[in-house]
Amino acid sequence: MIALAPEHLCIVRSILNRHVPGLEVRAFGSRVSGRPKPWSDLDLAIVADSALPLLTLALLKDDLRESDLPMRVDVVEWRDLPASIRNGPYEALPIDGRGPQAWLEHLRTDSSS
Structure with missing residues (x-):
């Protein structure tokens, strides 16, 4: 479970849907491991x-x-994380369920504009 208020999760999902639709996004770190502080990113x-x-x-x-999120959000590519983090606890964030093809279509649309 991600330690994030429902309204904040809604904001995050909306922004992710706009920029990386259909890609899997994983949350990791203190908000997943169960030890977040109020100021945790x-x-x-x-x-x-x-x-x-x-x-x-x-x-x-x-x-x-x-x-309007009250915390900093750090975004990286999964492939760039060290194995110690990739093997640790994480939770996939459901974005929109359209699959990776949606992201490719999104890129084609953006590049033709």
């Missing part, structure tokens, strides 16, 4: 077959930073 890792475009990652981080 939210650690998220995006699971993808290939590296995310830098612009996608930058826009995602900007939207999270500009949101």
Whole structure:
């Protein structure tokens, strides 16, 4: 279980749906391990077959930073985390259930605009 208020989870999911629809996003760190402090950040890792475009990652981080969330949100790619973290406790955040194909369609739409 992720130690996050329902309204904050809703904000996070909305932003993730906008930038990485269909990709699996995993929460890890103190908000999953059961030892969060009120000021603890939210650690998220995006699971993808290939590296995310830098612009996608930058826009995602900007939207999270500009949101009404009361905590900092750190976003990394799952592949970049050390094995000690990948093997530790994490929880997948259900985003929109459309699968990785939705993210590819999203990229095609963005690049043709």
